[in-house]
Amino acid sequence: MILLSRSEEIILLAIWKLKDNAYGVTIREQVSNDTGHDWTFGAIYKPLKQLYSKGFVVKTMSEPFSERGGRSKFLYNITAKGEKALKQIKKINESVWTKESRLAFD
Amino acid sequence: MSIISKKPPGIAARIVKFFLSEEDFYQCSGDLEEVYRSKLDDEGKFRAVLWYYTQILRSLPVYIEGSIYGGIMMIKNYLKISLRCIRRNRLYSIINITGLSIGIAAAILVTFYIQFELSYDRHHPDSGRIYRITANNMAITPNPLAKAMKEEMPEIVEIVRFNPVNLWGDRLFRYRERIFYEKNFVLTESSIFNMFSIDFVYGDPETALSTPASLVISESIAKKYFGDAEPIGKVINYENKFDFVVSAVIKDLPENSHLTFEILGSYHVQNEFYPKEYTDRWGSWNFISYVKLDENAVAQNIEKKLPEFIRSHWTDEDYRENTIKLQSLEDIHFSHAQFADTGRKTDIRFLYFYGIAAFFVLMLACMNFANLATAQSVKRSGEIGLRKVFGAKRKQIIKQFIIESSILSLMAFPISIVFCSFLYPVFAKMTGLPLVFSLEGKYGFIGTMLLITMSTGILAGCYPGIFVSSLNIIKILKKAARINSKGLSIRNSLIFSQFSISVFSLCCMLIITGQNNYIRNKNLGIDNENILVIRLRNKDVRQSFESFRQEVSRLSGVKSVSGFSLLPLTGGYNFLSTWEGQYPGISDNDKILKGVAVDTDFLETFAIEVLKGRGFSENDRSESVKYYILNEAAVKHTGIDNPIGSKFKLDYDRYNMGEVIGVVKDFHFTSLHSQIEPFIFVLNERSLYHSAIKIDGNELRSTMTSISEIWEEINPGQPLESFFYYDELNKMYSSDLALGEAFIYISFLVIFLAGIGLFGLTSYIVENSSKEIGVRRILGAKIYMIISGISGNFVKIILLTNIIAFPAAYYIMNKWLESFAYRTEISIVSFLASSLIMFLIAILTITSRSLRAASTNPADILRYE
Structure with missing residues (x-):
């Protein structure tokens, strides 16, 4: 079983949703939209690094952009391992929740 | 809008750069700039900049956490290398640790003092x-x-x-x-x-x-x-x-x-x-x-x-x-003394004074470290060069030096606590702090001490780190950066500031000591040695005073006994007076003369000299006429031409005009801070609230015991309250004496620090130029030539320091002396003496170190070439 921290999971999902356009700025926007909180860049990079070192995402460099002051983007793409992890988490979540059907919040 | 104006603020980026690796910084700054630009277009400059800074500030905790985590492996390596260096260069390490512990001890004591003074009355809710x-x-x-x-x-x-x-x-x-x-x-x-x-x-x-x-x-x-x-x-x-x-x-x-x-x-x-x-x-x-x-x-x-x-x-x-x-x-x-005020008062200027002094002592200790570390860094150029070749970044090398100096200051910490415990009683006496000092429950203060220690370490390590890391790798490895001229000039300026501070504080010390000696030795016109003052607190003891006086006068060690109303030290009473020939429209303020009521023996006990006329005698105890004695200032103030026999009267007195029977020489009835004012003595034996006993200095102790026995006998059940006049007088100079004492300690500390700093630096130079010395010796140089070669540069610097130190000391000391009505002039001797003392200390330090090198057989040094 693969375990991810909550923030890693949310970011990985964001990368998966963003498909080919996942880099710092878009990831932060996506995550902020998903959770309804304003995430700082600092809060994004650390889990991103973890995801990268665990092999759930790959990193490629784009051509430089002038609006980034001539810097390239680091584009993140989800790997097969990453997708598998997401599916697994979803399955675990569902099975945990169905077993506890009495619980209703609203 | 030009491209440049779209750049985000640079300072914020620098903060981030310090914590992030190069790749992370590349990504981070790119992302930040992209959003910044879009915000700039949509919401305007102000909001964009605001956003940029909040982003960075909010991210800081994460960055710091990350940088610590990532740095742990290297820190282990730094620790190892630092400990090795400290062990290898024992002499320099001892100099550094001693210096730092003195600096830290001074800072701790003063922090405690300032915290204590500022904590006054803060413990009450609201x-x-x-x-x-x-x-x-x-x-x-x-x-x-x-x-x-x-x-x-x-x-x-x-x-x-x-x-x-x-x-x-x-x-x-x-x-x-x-x-x-x-x-x-x-x-x-x-x-x-x-x-x-x-x-x-x-x-x-x-x-x-x-x-x-x-x-x-x-x-x-x-x-x-x-x-x-x-x-x-x-x-x-x-x-x-x-x-x-x-x-x-x-x-x-x-x-x-x-x-x-x-x-x-x-x-x-x-x-x-x-x-x-x-x-x-x-x-x-x-x-x-x-x-x-x-x-x-x-x-x-x-x-x-x-x-x-x-x-x-x-x-x-x-x-x-x-x-x-x-x-x-x-x-x-x-607040300054007001009537009915209670509790100990502190002049807030003393807080600044000690704060500045401690800051300088600490800076001096840091300078020593910086000086020795930069000098030594040439020796370590191989290590640093190699680190750089293997990709060490500048901030890593700075970090290494900071860690090294932090280790030294942590080593210095326990020693500084020992120093503190020795110095505390002295310091407490000087400043009026409570004499017992316990750390129990003062966690905040323990934290402050550690904070001082750590920041000392960081402060001391910064400069050598920045200096060493700025050297060019190739030059370092070729050992071309041996005597780097930039390093030399910085070292010289550090020596310069250390010696300036030393000369300055020595100067101040000599001048203050001079004034305090002047205070001690000045002929006050009133005897103040071995005079025991006893309070006659209530009617009972005042009534039995006459028999007490007779008993005490019989003691062999007692020279004279007298009674008086109020210590002249306090300034005496303000008497509204009327005198012969007084200008009719005179204001009340000009009618006031200071004075006290005394008995017939007062002038004798205090050895106040009578210039004209006579002192009070038994026959003056008249109920119908009152007699007065004036001092010279009072004669001048009243303008009476022939004072003896002239008419005089205190306004509150119900008697008719009294008579002036004598004029005494001006005497300093209060401290030398104030001018001698017009002063009068009134013969009035009904209001003797104090008694003064002049005791023979050789029989002081036995006489005091006899006096208290007589008191017991005559006034049973009444506590004897006595003090020495001299002590009471000294209290008026307490802050001047404290300042003098403080400068003695401060001078000692800064001179010591400057001395060991110079010692370390000479050692280093001698060690490094041993070959040069050897060659010179072979070519026929005499020992004194070599010593003067080494010391010449330092001597020049130390002589230059006088240019700064003299005017500074003169200006500040002149300010201080202005608080005295009677003062010494600042003599050139104190300047010359302090300069000479520092010069001799420097020469001795340098010679002691270079003499050995110069007198070693050159063959021993050069045999491996």
Whole structure:
């Protein structure tokens, strides 16, 4: 079983949703939209690094952009391992929740 | 809009850069800039910049966490290398650790001092909202004032009033055979326990002062009277006229409190001791009042309302001119002496003075480290160069040096604690801190000490780190950067500042010591050695004074006994006087002459010289004519041509014109801070409140024992209160003496630090140029030539320091001397002496180190070439 921290999971999902356009700025926007909180860049990079070192995402460099002051983007793409992890988490979540059907919040 | 203006702010980016790896920084700055630009276009510059900074500040914790995590592996390596270096260069490490521990010790002591002084009266809840009412700059008010203020001003939530019985003299308390004069007795209201934080050992704050007979005493008073017995319910007799019952015992007030009472009586008892006239009248200025304001109230607004308020209460025309102010509780400790003030006072300038001094001592210690570390860094250039080749970044090398100096300062920390424990008693005596110092429960302070230590380490390591990391790798590895000229000039300027500070403080020390010696040796015109002053506190002892005087005069060690009303030191009374030929329209101010009442032996006891006429004699004790003696200043002030026999009178006196019978030489009746003023002696043996006994210095101790035996015999049950006149006089110079003493210690510390710094640096130079010395010796150089070659540069620097140090010392010392009416002139000798002393110290240091190198056989040095 693969375990991810909550923030890693949310970011990985964001990368998966963003498909080919996942880099710092878009990831932060996506995550902020998903959770309804304003995430700082600092809060994004650390889990991103973890995801990268665990092999759930790959990193490629784009051509430089002038609006980034001539810097390239680091584009993140989800790997097969990453997708598998997401599916697994979803399955675990569902099975945990169905077993506890009495619980209703609203 | 140009491209450049779209750049995000640079400073913020630098902060981030310090914590992130290069790749992370690349990504981060790119992302930030992209969003920044879009914000710039949509929301304008201000919001964009604001956003940028908040982003970075909010991300900082994560960055810092990351950088620590990532750095741990390297830190292990740094630690290892640092410890190796420290061990390898024992001499330099010892110099560094000693220097740093002295610096840290000074900083710790001074931090403690400043914290203590600033903590005065802060322990009461809402201390910022408590004010003392002052009138015309005196801490004294009429009793009804505070009460009326509370009734009419909703902003005032609480008041406490004191009847400061202690101000009018010490009071006699008796429990069985234990009889003492107590000087800290006040009457007060129960609200005192709400306003001030006072801890109870026994009893209840609600009822402690509820009856007239209630008495609240402090723990130490309880111990003094009852020992270990239970104090509650015990009856203490007051002044042989009233019985108090102990109702509660409170903890002793902390040292850092301006309140000093030890015994509290109830306000209800006032009517037993005082007429209504005294307690209820608006014209009776005899009470101390504190008020506590509402959270939202502003003291200034209340002060503004006060004139109107006063007008509505004081019916008497005279009292309308009073300026009533609210003085914050937190300021009382630093305020200048006012009438009826209590507790120890500190001149806030001393806080700055010690703060600056400690800062300089600490800086000097850091400079030593920086100096030695940069000098040594050449030796370590191989290590640093190799690190750089393997990709060490600049900040990593800086970090390494900071870690190294932090280790040294952590090693210095325990040593500095030892220094502190030795220096504390001396320092406490100098500054008036409590003599017992415990760290118990002072976690904040322990934290501060560690913080000082760590920041010293970081401060000391910064410069060498920046310097070494800026060197060019290739040059380092080729050892071309041996004597780097930039490093040299920095080292020179560090030596320069160290010696400037040393010369400066030495100069100040010599000048202050000079003035203090002047104070000690100046002929005051009044004898002050071995004069024992005894207080004649009440009627009983005053009545038996004559028999006491006769008994004491018979002792072999007693030269003279006399009585007088008030110590001339205090400035004496202000007598409104009338004299022969007085200008009719003279103002009251010009009619005032200072003076005291004395008996016939006073002038003899204090050896005051009579210039014209004579002193008082037995025959002058006339009921019909009063006799006076003036000093020269008084003769000059009154303008009497022939003083002897001229008519003179004190205005309050019911007698007719008296007569001047003598003129004494001007004498310094108070400290040398003030000018000699017109002064008169009045023969009046009814108001002798003190006695002065001139004792033979050789029989001091035995005579004092005999005197106290005679006192016991003549005044049974009356405590003997005595002090030496000289000590009392010295108290007037306490801050001058403290300053002198402080400068002695400071000079010693800075000279020591500068000395070991120079020693280390010479050692280093000698070590490094041993080959050069060897070659020179072979080519025929004499030892003195080599020594002068090494020392020449330093000597030049040390001579240059005088240019800065002299004017600085002159300016500051001149300012200080201006506070004296009688002072020494600043002599060039103190400058020359301090310069010479520093010069000799430098020469000795350099020579001792270079002599060995110069006298080694060159063959031993050069044999491996």
